[in-house]
Amino acid sequence: MKIVVRAFFKTLRIILGPFMLFGEFVTRPKAMSRPAASQAEVDRQCAGIVLYQYKTCPFCIKVRQEMRRLALNVQKLDAQQPGANRNDLINGGGKAKVPCLKITDPAGNTQWLYESGEIIQYLRRRFSTA
16 A cells, blocks of 8 residues: 555656646746845855755745745755755754755854745845845
């Protein structure tokens, strides 16, 4: 039974995935505009942020849309398939759940945010007025 359920959801992802990505492309928000110096500072701050994601996860799409709106150049890593990215997510954050935002401050301390709402709230608080 477990194999049938996995096959069903894999087939569903294969069929719906391209439509979700097309929808993300069509509904992309316009990026906010900042002076060059401010944008350079935001880009510098984004160097310590990584988004672990799946391409077709609706919650990940929601977070990516907000990153576009805020004009954030955040590194995005696909953690769907077994491998280094997924292992880093599990070892660092403790679970294989996406979206997950890894935030590393200049002192090297790391924080892991897992809920899309919390991630968006954090990004807005930190970058919407920068």
